[in-house]
Amino acid sequence: MPTTPLPNLRAASSGIARDINRRVVLNLIRSRQPISRAGVARLSGLQRSTVSLITEQLIGERWVIEGATGRLPRGRRPTFLRLNDRRAIIGIDIRPIQTTVALADVNGHFITQEAMATPADPQTAVDQFITRLRHLLDSHPQMMFEGIGISLPGRFDFQSQRLVFAPNLKWPEFDLKTPIERATGLDVALENAANACVLAEVWFGQTQGVRDLVVVTVSEGIGTGILMNAQLARGLTGMAGEFGHVPLDPAGPVCTCGGRGCWEVFASNRAALRYYLESTSQAGGPSFQDLLVLAEQGDSRAAKALDTMAHYLGRGMRMIVAGLAPEMIVVVGELTRSWHRFGPVIESEVSAQVLAGPAPRVVPAQDGAVARLRGTVALVFQKHFGASVPV
Numbered sequence: 001m002p003t004t005p006l007p008n009l010r011a012a013s014s015g016i017a018r019d020i021n022r023r024v025v026l027n028l029i030r031s032r033q034p035i036s037r038a039g040v041a042r043l044s045g046l047q048r049s050t051v052s053l054i055t056e057q058l059i060g061e062r063w064v065i066e067g068a069t070g071r072l073p074r075g076r077r078p079t080f081l082r083l084n085d086r087r088a089i090i091g092i093d094i095r096p097i098q099t100t101v102a103l104a105d106v107n108g109h110f111i112t113q114e115a116m117a118t119p120a121d122p123q124t125a126v127d128q129f130i131t132r133l134r135h136l137l138d139s140h141p142q143m144m145f146e147g148i149g150i151s152l153p154g155r156f157d158f159q160s161q162r163l164v165f166a167p168n169l170k171w172p173e174f175d176l177k178t179p180i181e182r183a184t185g186l187d188v189a190l191e192n193a194a195n196a197c198v199l200a201e202v203w204f205g206q207t208q209g210v211r212d213l214v215v216v217t218v219s220e221g222i223g224t225g226i227l228m229n230a231q232l233a234r235g236l237t238g239m240a241g242e243f244g245h246v247p248l249d250p251a252g253p254v255c256t257c258g259g260r261g262c263w264e265v266f267a268s269n270r271a272a273l274r275y276y277l278e279s280t281s282q283a284g285g286p287s288f289q290d291l292l293v294l295a296e297q298g299d300s301r302a303a304k305a306l307d308t309m310a311h312y313l314g315r316g317m318r319m320i321v322a323g324l325a326p327e328m329i330v331v332v333g334e335l336t337r338s339w340h341r342f343g344p345v346i347e348s349e350v351s352a353q354v355l356a357g358p359a360p361r362v363v364p365a366q367d368g369a370v371a372r373l374r375g376t377v378a379l380v381f382q383k384h385f386g387a388s389v390p391v
């Protein structure tokens with residue numbers, strides 16, 4: 001086997017350093033804008049000349065623009081930098097029942113978003129997405145579109161660029177990327193929803209400095225995204241993070257994956273609805289949102305169903321804590337709207353089983369309703385600013 005010559009290794013290393021510095025600078029401008037070049041240098045610890053070089057690149061690529069001039073008591077007035085909010089990203093969050101298509105600026109602010117029923121087959125979905133995407137592009141001629149991020153309720157294999165495991169969506173293996181790229185002329189980045197939420201936490205969340213983090217997405221199923229040592233863990237064929245399909249009770253109810261008694265069978269939104277329906281003779285079922293409202297209105301059966309779900313969520317998280325020892329677990333999903341109900345139960349279940357050391361913080365995602373959509377925006381960021389994350 002040929003050995004890699006050392007000069008190439010050096011080139012790769014400096015390339016990685018440049019990549020990291022670019023991300024550091026962009027992220028500082030994003031989080032502290034408006035900020036001067038001197039401010040970026042001070043906060044990043046990078047040399048002024050490095051910051052100037054990277055800034056000129058980012059301005060040339062129109063990620064960053066120069067804004068108002070700052071005021072100092074004397075001397076040269078610094079020019080402030082901010083992200084170019086005419087640069088836009090399109091996000092598509094595919095869930096088994098509903099899909100949201102949204103337009104966001106580079107600050108992660110959503111300009112428009114619309115929901116549609118998720119088609120039963122991927123070909124119809126692609127056709128419908130393309131119609132909506134063309135309309136979105138045509139109706140915002142002033143924006144510069146950077147790319148499309150798609151989050152999926154299943155695992156995505158980076159090698160084959162295909163969706164490989166989506167038991168709740170029930171789509172066959174399919175290439176979503178090529179037809180959408182061809183129709184729009186934009187790059188498409190796809191990722192499992194929980195992994196996308198990890199990236200959203202890193203880019204837009206309050207997790208700066210956290211290198212070991214697990215996101216748990218709770219909806220029709222349960223997904224987890226794992227950040228270990230500041231790197232997203234994908235595993236073989238993108239399948240890392242399927243804690244939702246680890247059986248808690250092999251004699252439990254049948255799961256969409258074909259197994260029995262998986263964690264998500266006991267702790268997903270669907271599980272709470274099952275607990276509720278088991279306790280009532282009412283015909284027709286409420287939605288999970290209805291269940292949250294019913295519980296707030298004092299419906300004791302709804303409250304009990306959610307409490308059971310919360311216990312199972314916490315119990316399942318013990319696997320994550322024992323196996324990965326994250327510093328933080330971020331929960332994404334409609335349940336975060338009733339965090340006062342879920343949070344304490346989950347935390348007590350988790351802390352009851354910590355083997356040694358402190359229990360991880362379990363926190364709801366900021367603005368849980370759009371957390372998954374933010375993940376789609378973060379995917380496009382990630383594509384431009386490298387494979388590891390800025391922490």
Ligand SMILES: [Zn+2]
Pocket residue numbers: 244245246255256257258259260262
């Ligand atoms: Zn399963």
